[in-house]
Amino acid sequence: MATFLYKLGRFAFRRRNLVALVWVALLALAGVGAASASTATSASFSIPGTEAQKAFDLLEERFPGGSADGATARVVFKAPDGEKMTSAANKAEVEKIVDELPAGSDQIARVTDPYTAKAVSQDGSTAYVSVTYKVSSMELTEETRTALEETGADARDAGLTVEIGGDALQAAPETGATEVIGVSVAAVVLVITFGSLIAAGLPLLTALIGVGIGVSSITALASVMDLGSTTSILAMMIGLAVGIDYALFIVSRYRAELTEGREPEEAAGRAAGTAGSAVVFAGLTVVIALVGLSVVNIPMLTKMGVAAAGTVVIAVLVALTLVPAMLGYAGRRVQGKKVRERHARERAASADGKVAEGKPNMGTRWARFVLRRPVAVLLTGVVGLGIIAVPATSLEMGLPDDGSQPTSTTQRKAYDMLSDGFGPGFNGPLMVVVDGKGDDNAKQTAGQVTDAVKDLKGVAAVTPATYNKAGDTATITVVPKDRPSSVETENLVHAIRDAGGEIASGSEAKVLVTGATAMNTDFSEKMNDALLPYLALVVGLAFLLLMLVFRSVLVPLKAALGFLLSVVAALGAVVAVFQWGWLSGLFGVEQTGPVMSMMPIFMVGVVFGLAMDYEVFLVTRMREAYVHGERPGQAIVTGFRHGARVVTAAAVIMMAVFAGFIGSGESMIKMIGFSLAIAVFFDAFVVRMAIVPAVLALLGDKAWWLPRWLDRLLPNVDVEGEQLRKMLEKESDGAGSGQGPDAGPGSDKELVRV
Incomplete structure (x- = not known):
């Protein structure tokens, strides 16, 4: 792979005009498609296989013209x-x-x-x-x-x-001005990281082009594929973050190659071959996590995941082609004037036989600190995240209604007026559907259900049964005593289903419970049931993928366990802010309540992919050093010396982009933005920067252990670029002797001696 990406990077560098023109054309085409597309309707919300959905479908069939799905x-x-x-x-x-x-x-x-x-x-x-x-x-x-x-x-x-x-x-969710602030923070971080406006602007430009293509494509297909407005916002959120980060890693490696004295085209090829390989595998983990949301079998969630995954694929392709092309325009200017002058002095000193000694960077000093105290660092990180995760044990999930709106909105005021006038449960009535088709005593069964429901605990009122024209289907409205999102109302849903099941057991009738509150209950239960299978699928596939990357068993295992720790801690923070109300004013949370049902599983999917990004980018540098003969401890220091600054910048950028969506007026977007930002903080700075090097230091050589039989089975994907290095050395020797296949000046494949 590294060899192919090396050639692709050099091609994009040389044919930069063609590559840039293709991407601009794709952006224009997607923009035209979005502008000419018909207005998208709201994404249909269905939960296949649940009782509430079956009852809803039955109502549409038996009560035609009832506008069951109308506003x-x-x-x-x-x-x-x-x-x-x-x-x-x-x-x-x-x-x-x-x-x-x-x-x-x-x-x-x-x-x-x-x-x-x-x-x-x-x-x-x-x-x-x-x-x-x-x-x-x-x-x-x-x-x-x-x-x-x-x-x-x-x-x-x-x-x-x-x-x-x-x-x-209800209108399409509006995004806040804080998103612009988030992108601005990303720009500042890039300037500080690179010390060059050109180097800082390049990842932003390429990321915006990729996101523009992705979001415009989603908009163009929204009506055809029944995509909601939330889908494009989430795709923008993820696409911006990974787009900036992937370009950041390519540009950073390109600068490192220039520092070692390579010509720009060669540096671009090597950057694409090494950092580009890591980008491919990091992108694959994100795509696996997002597409894996389809196992939940909720169409809306599946579409959101697939759309966001498509944006990530575009970000990877942009990083591998458009970024090298843009580097062709920038050349050596990505380093900045001061950096170029310093490197010139260092090369001059090296030519005179002098060794330039510099102060170890922050990454090197931190890695050495962890190597001296691995147990203390490990315990501090694990215990600290464990304490933050405690609120997650009180997690309550639900779907938003008018009661979760800010108190200043007319929807919330209407909700409160109805609660005061008719009772807390009036805003969440339950619809009991009695399907009497095939039952000779359908009306009698409906009457029995009505009488049984009246006697249940937690019922405030029950309306008489209403029948369809055929008289074979009845609807009974039940008003709970408690608010829609309460545990008591959830228990009432199950109690009605149990009572109805007993009554219908002796007949051909079926008793179903639906309504917004019942849909909420079924949705939350389905999310809970799907979480473990989803984790098993995504973590299992990513574990295999990381084994290919690192040629190790313990490193992928440690990566997965660290991810679980950061996710649980992030869930604890979400519960503390959005459910308990701690520091809620700081994050603009006007109304506390249950955590959005789909938020945990969506956060798991996205954060897993991003967590593996940091794992791949940081640990591949360590693996590269270890493969080239360094001892385990020194390999950790080398990995941090080259990767810590860039990974830190990438994490800060992702946090800034995600935090920008906290200003959204949509409660789901606000919650997801907060959860992703805090999860990235925990995973990047606590797990990857502290727990990971501590564990690797304790494991030593065992960290890179892989059974011989498994080593023979796994294909060698060459993420570290070892095969690429051998190929370049061979071709360089051939060029030097005049016997190489591409020797000779003017050849596109002519290599610079290094």
């Missing part, structure tokens, strides 16, 4: 103190809105009158109008959404409090 809204009214919503004046204001809403949009399926639908609280202080739309929230026109937002203006003037809840007001 909904609740216009909530509260009377002034001392008044009631049943007064003539207040009733007139509400009924005027009931009449005006259907006239304002042809996308409305139906509007219910609160006075005929018994949607007035017992104390008469609160009432609500239910609005059901024919289309999903993302398909609503601006005119329809504006008409809904302006609803109740006259009622407010009359003294009523009017707020609007439901998903009809």
Whole structure:
């Protein structure tokens, strides 16, 4: 692989105009596709195989025209103190809105009158109008959404409090200005790392081109592939981080090759052959982790993972081709004037027989410190992360609703008004579906279910059964006493299912429970059930991949265990901030509550790939030194001397990019941005920079042990570039004797003596 990438890097360097033109053309093509694509609808949310999904599908089949998947809204009214919503004046204001809403949009399926639908609280202080739309929230026109937002203006003037809840007001998530700050921080880090504006700007430019192609492609395909707006944001988040990092490693190795006296084209080829090999395998681990999300069998999560993986693939291709091409334009200027002058002095001193001695860099000093105290460093890192992970034992998962919105939003105000007027469970009603097809006593069964549910603990109200036209399917609405995301409501879902199962056991009927709260319960349980198989698949595949890279058993094992430690610690931090509310104001968390159900497994997938990035980039340098004859301890120092500064910069850049998304108005994006940023901090600076060298120091030569039979079975992928080095030495000797196949001036393959 290293040999192929070496040739690819030199080709891209020489034919930089062609390579750059191809990438610019791809960016333009993707941009045109995104601009001409039809507006994407909201991504459909389904959980195949769960009871809630089966009931939802049954409702669409048995109640045609019910707009089961359409957007909904609740216009909530509260009377002034001392008044009631049943007064003539207040009733007139509400009924005027009931009449005006259907006239304002042809996308409305139906509007219910609160006075005929018994949607007035017992104390008469609160009432609500239910609005059901024919289309999903993302398909609503601006005119329809504006008409809904302006609803109740006259009622407010009359003294009523009017707020609007439901998903009809849900818009595409907006990203905050902090993302720009994150990219700006990345730019500053690159300038500090390289000491050159050109070297700093190159990774940013190439990463933005790659992300532009990836996100534009997702936008162009969003309508066809049913991709939600969140998908492109997550792809941007991951694509920016890995795109900058992969380019950073190539540019850093290129500068190192220039420092050793190689010509720019040769330096670009060697950088692509060595650091490029690490980029390929690091990218593969990220892709495996993201595509592996498909094992959860939730279409939305699968699409998010595949889309993000596609962006990572683009980032790898950009790093291997466009970065060497851009280096062809920059030449030696990537080093900066001061660096070039210092290297010139060092080469002059070397020519005079003098040895230039410099102060060991920070990476070297840290590696030597760890080698002196490996046990202390290991215990400190493990115990510290273990303490931070403690809150993860209290992890509660759920899906967001209007109750998780900031208190300043109209959705949250409507949610609170309904809770105060009708009870905490009113915002999360359960829908019991009795499928009586094939049952001769379908209505009797539905009546038995209704009576049984009324007697269950935690039930506030039960509506009479409503039947479809055929009379073979009934729906029963159950209002819990407790809030939708509570453990008590989750237990009620299971209690209803158990009671319904007992009643239906003696007949052909089926009793199913659905609704947003039941979907939430099923989704969380499916996430929990899928986490261990997902970990086994992803960690297992990556373990095999890392065995190929490092030719070792213990190094991949240590990498996987370290990743698990950093992930659990990151989950503990997420629980502390988003669930317990610790330091929530610092991160703009206005409402605490359960952790997003899909966040842990998505974080596991992304962080695993990124963690292996640092493992590959840092430890391959150690492996390279060890293969070339250095002792284990010295190889650790060599790896840190060459790689610590770059890995540190890469980690800081990723943290800055991910932290930038904490400013998003979408709670899921905010939570994922925080979790990825803190997980990168734990994994890069505690696990990879402290625990990894401590473990390698304690293992010594055993760290690189591989059974002979396994060594013969595993293909040699040559990440360290050993075969490339031998090939270059052979060709160099051939060129020197005049017998090499490509000897002679002017040849594209002419090699510089080193």
